Each structure stands twice: as structure tokens, then as C-alpha cells.
Amino acid sequence: MTDGPLIWILAGEASGDVLGARLMAALRRRRPDLRFAGIGGHRMQESGLESLFPMQELAVMGLVEILPRIRSLSRRLDDAVRHIEATQPDMVVTIDSPGFALRLLRRIAPLGIKRVHYVAPQVWAWREHRVKKFPGLWDRLLVLLPFEEQFFRRRGLDARFVGHPVLQSGADKGDAARFRARHGLSDEARVLILMPGSRRSEAPRLLPVFGRMLSLLRQKLPDVVPVIPVSPVVAETVLKATADWAVRPVIITDAYDKHDAFAAAEAALTKSGTSTLELALAGVPMAVTYRVNPVTAAIARRLIRVPYVAMVNLLAGKALVPELLQEQCRPDLLAATVVRLMTDPIAAADQKAGFAGVLAGLRAAGTTEPADAAAAEILELLKP
Structure with missing residues (x-):
């Protein structure tokens, strides 16, 4: 039996780790032969991912707060690029963390690997001019909010609304x-x-x-x-x-x-x-x-x-x-x-x-759970 396709997946913070674990599970339900590599937290590691380095090293926020970390983040970006070059995955999926993820997507563009970014950068909230830098970063953008699909499509970017993962969180099931x-x-x-x-x-x-x-x-x-x-x-x-x-x-x-x-x-x-x-x-x-x-x-x-x-x-x-x-x-x-x-x-x-x-308004058309809708988009793009 030959190995299945390799998906290199990145999450840079706790919320992305949860999304990543759900996405990995949804993908495996459809394609049990899939393999995963990349960077994630304990939830993705529990799902079988061996993280290239601790996800916590990427969890930083703020224009001023990030300055002392620039050098170490740059080294980690180099590590991620080298790992992708070495493993030659069939697809790279980055989840949120735009400061790191979008730089990674740009760096690996020459490799010709299919790329998906999950969770749109919130350019509709601030710094909308950044949209001009997005063409060529990904093959498909999976968005969580209903208005985001049209926002990005009007700007020439392929975006798909897959629903918000909070609907799968179980937050309403407590005792x-x-x-x-x-x-x-x-x-x-x-x-x-x-x-x-x-x-x-x-x-x-x-x-x-x-x-x-x-x-x-x-x-x-x-x-x-x-x-x-x-x-x-x-x-x-x-x-x-x-x-x-x-x-x-x-x-x-x-x-x-x-x-x-x-x-x-x-x-x-x-x-x-x-x-x-x-x-x-x-x-x-x-x-x-x-x-x-x-x-x-x-x-x-x-x-x-x-x-x-x-x-x-x-x-x-x-x-x-x-x-x-x-x-x-x-x-x-x-x-x-x-x-x-x-x-x-x-x-x-x-x-x-x-x-x-x-x-x-947070559920995509139909009754599909958000992680399943995201997995379907990824598998469609993964086809030869």
C-alpha cells in the first residue's frame, strides 16, 4: 500500500490549533490515507501531528509586542520553508496567524505546491490596502464570516465561506x-x-x-x-x-x-x-x-x-x-x-x-459542519 497525499499544516495560536485538529479529523474521515506534517499545538499533536517546533513560539500579538521577537520568528520562518522544501507536500494549509502564515505562503510560492489559507486576514477591518498583496499567495481562501466571501471575491480573490467553527465548539452543551x-x-x-x-x-x-x-x-x-x-x-x-x-x-x-x-x-x-x-x-x-x-x-x-x-x-x-x-x-x-x-x-x-x-448567519448553505465544509474544499483542490 502506497502512502497517501501529504498535507503540511500550520497553526500559530490556540484557536488555530483547535481548527487544525477538527480539520485533520474531517479530512481523515474522507481520506484515511492522508498524512500530515507541519506546526501545531497539543490538539493537533493529539491528532497525530509531530510539530516541527513548539507552536507557542508563534503566539504573539501587537505591533509593538512583536518587535523583540522578529529575529526568532524569522529563524522559525526559515525552518518552516526548509521543512516544506525537504518534505515536498502535496498541499500546504495555513490557519489564521497572518503575520507568519502569509509570509510562509509567499516564500514557498516558487515551489508550485497547492496552498490554502483558512481564516481570512481581517483586512475588511483595517489596512484594507493589504489586499493588493494577496494575489498569488494561495489557491483558495476559506473564510468564516458570511460577508467575507463577497468582500474578497469583489477584489478578485477566490474565497469560499465554510461557516464559523464556533458552531462545532460545543459551547452550548455545558452542564x-x-x-x-x-x-x-x-x-x-x-x-x-x-x-x-x-x-x-x-x-x-x-x-x-x-x-x-x-x-x-x-x-x-x-x-x-x-x-x-x-x-x-x-x-x-x-x-x-x-x-x-x-x-x-x-x-x-x-x-x-x-x-x-x-x-x-x-x-x-x-x-x-x-x-x-x-x-x-x-x-x-x-x-x-x-x-x-x-x-x-x-x-x-x-x-x-x-x-x-x-x-x-x-x-x-x-x-x-x-x-x-x-x-x-x-x-x-x-x-x-x-x-x-x-x-x-x-x-x-x-x-x-x-x-x-x-x-x-454563521452556518454555510446546507447543514454541513464548518470543518467538513473546509475539508471538502481542500480535497477538491487536492485532486490532480
Whole structure:
């Protein structure tokens, strides 16, 4: 029996690792003979990928934060290119992480290998001029949001909407009673989800604010218990950063435990991104907050072309959830917002009603799960 086609696959951060593992499983269901190589995290490694180097080395965000890492990232890019040259895969699939992935796709263009990029660069939000650099980077772009397909096609790029993977996350399948029993929480404990981000560069900026916010919040809601779902990549960072909190948080790294926590939660504070869609799927009222280097924030404000940062707000076309960003990412404002979400049933109900409309638009035509739709696009392109 001959070996099947080799797919070289890259994920550069925790969310991409989850997508990559689901995609590998969906591909193998259709083509059990497929082989994989590349770079990924523990989920992709559990699916059989031997990562070329630790994925954590690529997990960095921010215009200023990335500067000290440029040299090491450049070396890792060279390593990836050499590995692709040596293994000569039948296809290269890059997932998100545009800063690294798009450079890799450009570097390997002369090799003539079919290339797919999964998760579109958010050029519709800022720096739209970058679209001019995209032709020739990939053979197909797989996008997660319904409006992205036409955005890229109008600019001459082959894009296919495959649906948003949050629909497969299981975020709506949690068990509140199981979570309370597992962590010894009483029925009176009011669970507050805190999501500071999956990158080492994100969590340290939000956690100190969250800690001071909790001290204020407990004055009005003494039964609040903070729960912090994090990726294994940043678990140790979060543990150290919360060691001196007056209220000891429950820190969880397991996806099923996270979904159980969602089921038990009354509210959440989260950074922007996919986490807002996870919480929406679970029906958890939320506010979005974020804080980056001031220089990064100043540059971003000049470049951003969309009215909202939160994905749920962008898809809803209105301020469905509060956004407390940068200067508004303050303990007092965050505490007041959480109090409202936990004590005002109308505010919570309005959010939940809006979530239903947002989620309805995230599935591609038909009933195919997003990972299966992505796998079908890849296998179609893989044909000789």
C-alpha cells in the first residue's frame, strides 16, 4: 500500500490549533490515507501531528509586542520553508496567524505546491490596502464570516465561506450542575467568566485590571466566583498573575470544563475575538474589554475601519454588548458593567435575543459542519 497525499499544516495560536485538529479529523474521515506534517499545538499533536517546533513560539500579538521577537520568528520562518522544501507536500494549509502564515505562503510560492489559507486576514477591518498583496499567495481562501466571501471575491480573490467553527465548539452543551459539583461551588455562587486571551502577550495586560475589578465587585456581589478558562499555553502565566488576588479564581484549561462553566455563568468579561461567539452560543451575557500597548492602540485607531471591535457587534450591526477598550478598561467601569449584567434581567435578555440572530448567519448553505465544509474544499483542490 502506497502512502497517501501529504498535507503540511500550520497553526500559530490556540484557536488555530483547535481548527487544525477538527480539520485533520474531517479530512481523515474522507481520506484515511492522508498524512500530515507541519506546526501545531497539543490538539493537533493529539491528532497525530509531530510539530516541527513548539507552536507557542508563534503566539504573539501587537505591533509593538512583536518587535523583540522578529529575529526568532524569522529563524522559525526559515525552518518552516526548509521543512516544506525537504518534505515536498502535496498541499500546504495555513490557519489564521497572518503575520507568519502569509509570509510562509509567499516564500514557498516558487515551489508550485497547492496552498490554502483558512481564516481570512481581517483586512475588511483595517489596512484594507493589504489586499493588493494577496494575489498569488494561495489557491483558495476559506473564510468564516458570511460577508467575507463577497468582500474578497469583489477584489478578485477566490474565497469560499465554510461557516464559523464556533458552531462545532460545543459551547452550548455545558452542564452547570456538573461544573458546580466538580469545583465545590454552592448553588448560591454567582459564576463570572473572565477571558483574558490565549496569548502570553494578552493576559498580563488584562489580569491586573480584572483583579482590581473583583475587589470592587465583591462589595456589591459578595457571592461572585471568578472562573478563568485559558489555554495550556498561558495557564502558568495566569496562575502566577492571580496568586495575590483577594478572590481566588477557578482556573480551567479543559474545553469541556469551560463549556460547563459557561452553563453555570451569569455573565462574562472577555477580550475581543472568537470568545465572544463562544459565549453567545452558550447564551452568556457579556462585555468586551481589551488593553494593548498604548502605541499599538494609537496606531490601530488610525487604521481601523469598522464601527465595533466585538465580533458579535459587527455581525449584529449594532452595539449588542458593551465594549470597554483601552482607557475604558478600568476596574470601576468593568465592575459596574458586570453588576448590571448580573442584576438587570432585561439587559441580559436583550443580549440573548440578539445572539440568536448573529449565530443563524454563521452556518454555510446546507447543514454541513464548518470543518467538513473546509475539508471538502481542500480535497477538491487536492485532486490532480
